Amino acid sequence: MSPSTEDHARRPVIVVGGGPAGMTAALALRAFGRPVTVLESGAEDRPRPGSRAIFVHKATLEILDRLSPGLAADLDAHGLVWQTKRTFYGGREVFARTYPPPPPGTLAPFTSLPQVDTERILLRACRASGVEFAWNQEVTGVSSDADGVTLTTRAGARWAADYVIGADGSRSSVRKALGIEMEGDRSDGWYIVIDTEEDEANPLPTERIFHYAHPRVEGRNVLLVPFAGGWRVDLQLHDDDDPDELSQGEGLDTWLRAIMPASYAERVRWASTYQFLQMVAADYTDAHRRVLLVGEAAHLFAPFGARGLNSGVADADSAAAAIHLALSSTTAERARAAVEDFSISRRRAGLYNRDAAGTALAHLRPGPEERTRLEEAAAGAAEDESLGKWLDTAPYGPVASPPCNTIYKY
Ligand SMILES: Cc1cc2nc3c(=O)[nH]c(=O)nc-3n(C[C@H](O)[C@H](O)[C@H](O)COP(=O)(O)OP(=O)(O)OC[C@H]3O[C@@H](n4cnc5c(N)ncnc54)[C@H](O)[C@@H]3O)c2cc1C
Structure with missing residues (x-):
């Protein structure tokens, strides 16, 4: 569909934004048998960042598998599962664990693949389930x-709907138009995140590796994570580092060659600098309980613990269930209550995730006392495995899941 100035027929539900959260919301509404239209600002083939x-x-x-049976297997087939994880402190291994492969026919414990592939697979599932897309x-x-919502x-x-899901990402126009503020901070310190393509002639073992104080990059922390087709590398900068210098050209090449084979430094596909935002919307719905915010329209977390897309999927699932309940309600009060329950429970999950990612960030930027604790743990890890395990897990924050509202189980 091309841009137009026409008034479109009213829809029961419109989702704004065709990223992972928006497409999940659309799939969930289709799973309830509800018609749904996704309005996406970009073209279908828009470039996606990294x-x-x-x-x-x-x-x-x-x-995702509940919403579209077979979707988990599809994602799994395009991803990889690393079975070994290792943690080093100052170049010395302090923890290693290798898990058995997932038994055949069972769901993988996770899958690791580029977001562009996840989105391509979600789009295919949406199309198969009858989601209507309006691009540009x-x-x-x-x-x-x-009574409802009008979008321009x-x-x-002009597009009108009974309910709207705002899934339009971190700069959400929907959230801004509703006057809903984001609450939280920008974290201190810079990080460089790069993707480099797998060198098939010189493959590396598919292991997740975390280095505290890597000796070959002047004691900076480094995380290496394999995904299907490549590697994600996170470099945590020192306070006096210049992020621009280290994220391009010779600066980037030098530190990357120090930690990976040269052919990987030659295959960088994407590099970016970050100061992570840790923010949650003050409300996940509007005053009339007709617009529901999901994904990065509602929250921004540091990536440690992989809470962004993952919690966006859970938001989208809950938002669709709330709208299904609201549309089935026989009174306006019950309809409002369904949306309010969504807003309260998913905001609570957002606050939990923000704080959990914040705990990971604090661990990665220790003060003097915390640094002593880290050094003591590293020194004792050979004798006491629990110390190595703590060093291994702490960079990702608490392992527990955020609280969730059980009324939406169906
Ligand atoms: C370096 C990095 C690593 C990450 N790693 C992980 C990880 O391992 N695991 C994880 O869970 N998360 C991770 N994340 C976070 C994850 O990428 C995001 O949480 C996720 O993309 C958010 O999805 P979304 O659908 O909410 O928003 P987006 O992906 O931003 O999608 C929003 C969509 O809305 C469209 N849009 C925007 N404005 C409008 C408008 N006004 N009208 C219509 N459409 C609009 C956009 O074009 C886009 O298609 C990472 C992020 C970064 C930057």
């Missing part, structure tokens, strides 16, 4: 009242 979310948790695979529809205006696009088209 490989971003690579780690898809088992809980996410379970949700940049939503700029949102107006809601007790930059090109002047």
